[in-house]
Amino acid sequence: MPAGEFDFIAWIRSQQCPSSLVPLPAGDDLAILRWPADDLLLIGVDQVLDGIHFDSAVHAPRLIGRKVMNRNLSDCAAMGCLPVAAVATVALSRNTGLDYARELYLGLREAADPYDCQIVGGDTASWPGKLAMTVSILGRSAGTAPVTRAGARPGDGIYVTGPLGGSILGRHMTFLPRIREGRQLAQSGVVSAMIDLSDGLSRDLGQVCGNSGVGAILEAQAIPIHEDARALSSRDGADPLDHALHDGEDHELLFTAHATPPLGTHIGTIQAEKGIFLRRNGRILALPARGWEHAM
Amino acid sequence: MPAGEFDFIAWIRSQQCPSSLVPLPAGDDLAILRWPADDLLLIGVDQVLDGIHFDSAVHAPRLIGRKVMNRNLSDCAAMGCLPVAAVATVALSRNTGLDYARELYLGLREAADPYDCQIVGGDTASWPGKLAMTVSILGRSAGTAPVTRAGARPGDGIYVTGPLGGSILGRHMTFLPRIREGRQLAQSGVVSAMIDLSDGLSRDLGQVCGNSGVGAILEAQAIPIHEDARALSSRDGADPLDHALHDGEDHELLFTAHATPPLGTHIGTIQAEKGIFLRRNGRILALPARGWEHAM
Numbered sequence: 068m069p070a071g072e073f074d075f076i077a078w079i080r081s082q083q084c085p086s087s088l089v090p091l092p093a094g095d096d097l098a099i100l101r102w103p104a105d106d107l108l109l110i111g112v113d114q115v116l117d118g119i120h121f122d123s124a125v126h127a128p129r130l131i132g133r134k135v136m137n138r139n140l141s142d143c144a145a146m147g148c149l150p151v152a153a154v155a156t157v158a159l160s161r162n163t164g165l166d167y168a169r170e171l172y173l174g175l176r177e178a179a180d181p182y183d184c185q186i187v188g189g190d191t192a193s194w195p196g197k198l199a200m201t202v203s204i205l206g207r208s209a210g211t212a213p214v215t216r217a218g219a220r221p222g223d224g225i226y227v228t229g230p231l232g233g234s235i236l237g238r239h240m241t242f243l244p245r246i247r248e249g250r251q252l253a254q255s256g257v258v259s260a261m262i263d264l265s266d267g268l269s270r271d272l273g274q275v276c277g278n279s280g281v282g283a284i285l286e287a288q289a290i291p292i293h294e295d296a297r298a299l300s301s302r303d304g305a306d307p308l309d310h311a312l313h314d315g316e317d318h319e320l321l322f323t324a325h326a327t328p329p330l331g332t333h334i335g336t337i338q339a340e341k342g343i344f345l346r347r348n349g350r351i352l353a354l355p356a357r358g359w360e361h362a363m
Numbered sequence: 364m365p366a367g368e369f370d371f372i373a374w375i376r377s378q379q380c381p382s383s384l385v386p387l388p389a390g391d392d393l394a395i396l397r398w399p400a401d402d403l404l405l406i407g408v409d410q411v412l413d414g415i416h417f418d419s420a421v422h423a424p425r426l427i428g429r430k431v432m433n434r435n436l437s438d439c440a441a442m443g444c445l446p447v448a449a450v451a452t453v454a455l456s457r458n459t460g461l462d463y464a465r466e467l468y469l470g471l472r473e474a475a476d477p478y479d480c481q482i483v484g485g486d487t488a489s490w491p492g493k494l495a496m497t498v499s500i501l502g503r504s505a506g507t508a509p510v511t512r513a514g515a516r517p518g519d520g521i522y523v524t525g526p527l528g529g530s531i532l533g534r535h536m537t538f539l540p541r542i543r544e545g546r547q548l549a550q551s552g553v554v555s556a557m558i559d560l561s562d563g564l565s566r567d568l569g570q571v572c573g574n575s576g577v578g579a580i581l582e583a584q585a586i587p588i589h590e591d592a593r594a595l596s597s598r599d600g601a602d603p604l605d606h607a608l609h610d611g612e613d614h615e616l617l618f619t620a621h622a623t624p625p626l627g628t629h630i631g632t633i634q635a636e637k638g639i640f641l642r643r644n645g646r647i648l649a650l651p652a653r654g655w656e657h658a659m
Contacts, residue, residue: 090403091509091511094512094574095442095511095512095513095574096407096438096439096441096442096512096557096558096559097405097406097407097438097439097441097442097444097500097502097509098405098406098407099403099404099405099442099504099509100403100404100405100406101403101404102398102402102403102404104400104401105400106398107386107395107396107397107398108395108396108397108398108404108501109393109394109395109396110393110394110396110448110450110483110484110499110501111392111393111394111450111484112450112451112452112484112485112486112497112499113452113486114452114454114486114488114497116454116488116490116492117490117492118490118491118492119488119490120488142392142393143392143393145392145393146391146392146393146395148393152406154406154407154408154499155408156408156409156410156497158410158412158495187406188406188407188408189408190408190409190410190497192410192412192415192416194412194413194414194415194493195414196412196413196414196492196493196495197490197492199454199492199495201408201410201452201486201497203406203408203450203497203499204393205404205406206393208395213387213393213395215387215391216390216391216392217391261392262392263392278390278391
């Protein structure tokens, strides 16, 4: 099989589905989209790096492609918007075969297709370095105001869409973005702020509180702890709650609401006093942000 | 100075200019843009990798940031659209300082600001690997139909916006995107196809011909040869014309027109017969595509 960038691009073009929203798909200098009038456009980007966000010696390329797309879809979920289109880059390790590159692309598609999110462009290169991928995503408001991180108000309840912690055991590669939940929450009219849990509950709640100018108190006994957090604790001796509070890459939605939302587990309350606090066994403790931060 | 991803992000946010098109800039899960009604949306992405597209031991970070943004702006030029917004990723080598990261960002801004192109999002990570950057760009048609690669017809003239070859001597880092030229050409109504010269004249003309279902004949004596191509030839002994025909990263515009365009040097003619040919000293030779292709 001939192996070269142009063969890969030709193959990708053969995989594209026609869409009335995309009069000119990948294959020109830029792709062209028709943007629906009155729709706000939402845009973001995320990357995954070998040895940091995945391990190419362990994780299949299909899973790697899925992960980078799902991270972006999870951002759409957190805004309550609908994903529309994506562009991707891949920096391949030299001597990576065409089959491997195809698997990466099929992983992107496997994640995006259920939401009719079109992959409309990309860039491929190879280098002596390790595998790096990025996806940029476009979402549309489609009649529902996007939910930012900045709307939390004192008295709002704090909620999550699922159990937390221990994603490093495998869920960080296989999570599903909460697109439908995010959309339902945005449409409910009671959700005041929302974020997807990528850096850990303590840190991401800190983002919501920082952007909203408020503080929060979490109820320890209410926080849903994932069985992966318990499994990890049985190995490392840490408190399972610590994994639920501080582990990254859960990709559940964390949100605040001024009335009972249609879904989610109630884990705390927004308050005027700044800082993140944890009520546990009748005591209230300041909770340091210990989630994921890339050192520079 | 504290060095961490969140400090860098806070600094970037402080650099953002308010824009009526961007009700919510970087700092949430996604940025929000108001998309002008009736405007087509154009989108693409490009990456630069240390050791492939630049050499971090030689090139200042400001120049690296400029290059990756300008590659994307050059794609906007080739479609005749106006750049609107961009998102960027950077994978930093571990132990890269905050000052270096800021210089990369300022390079992005230096390239984008002249065109009022807003940087509305990004993702930063560090890893043991070498520096990798991506930019995804959004452009808008703004009342002018985008020019694709697919409209060339037999009898159309072939043109370039400037002299070619030898960009490796430095121009590949410092070129300016032909945004205004591309816009003027798209608005002229006589341009049938356009592409920016990133992979070399022979290969990029092959893209235009392939997408348009036509062939081309180039006039050797008409092709403008950059002084860098001559300088390079004096070192490597190659024919300067070969550098002009096959070197990559000129980032001039290559276009076809069915009548005299408002600018550009006439270098050949589109014909029905497939293939790329070169007329030189009265002889016609088939021209192989020898431009840049990433091995995989």
